[in-house]
Amino acid sequence: MANDDEQVEITPGTPEFGKMVFKLTNAPTAESLPVLNYNGNELQEIEDGVFSQPAYVDDNFNLFFIITQLIGEDWIVAFSKATIENESDITDLSEPIPTGEGLNMLGEVSPEDANNLLQYFNTLADANRGEWRLLE
Template sequence: MAKDDEIQEITPGTPEFAKMVFKLNEAVTEENLTVLNYNGNELTQIDDGVYAQPAYVADDFNLFFVITQLIEQDWIIAFSKAKIENESEITDLSEPIPTGQALNMLGEVSPDDANNLLQYFNTLTDANRGEWRLLQ
């Protein structure tokens, strides 16, 4: 039986993983912004305290990172579905989608890209830049 303070492994692709969010250990600043870049893309400030960058773009499915303070003072990396017009104009972003839920969605479309994103989050965890949290 697991103790309350032990970390429980939650597997990507499961309903439990859909309830996971990735919390950054520090606020996003100009000084640390570039360490969060993914796959050659750069985070762009789209509003006060809201940053976005492409995570996965295809003809039929798009996900963008959205980094903001969503839960109390915690900076969270969530995702948003994007509407793209004229091949490059982002005209709409959906409400934030929890990190795990978005990775599960991407896993159904492109397992390799979902695994690449999961590795990105593992790298951030290993560098002590963030951690997975279960939404209550």
């Protein structure tokens, strides 16, 4: 039986990893938003308290970051699948997808990009800007 303090490693690409979310340590602010930018893209507030930016854009698969309070007071970095028309018009975003599930989906399309995103999250965790949590 596992001890509550025991760290259990959950491997990307597994169903268990699909239940992981990345929780920010603090609410996004004008000062902290640039730190969260990924791959030259900037987070945009798309509605009050909801921030988004492209994570992966391709002809057949588009994934956007969604940062919002999804679980109580916790600010979560989730993903949303996007529909893009006319090369740049975002016409639809799906319901938020848990961070791990989104990375697993991307891993099936582009393992290299999924690894780059995983490194992005690990860098944020190493800088105490967030942490991985398992959804119960």
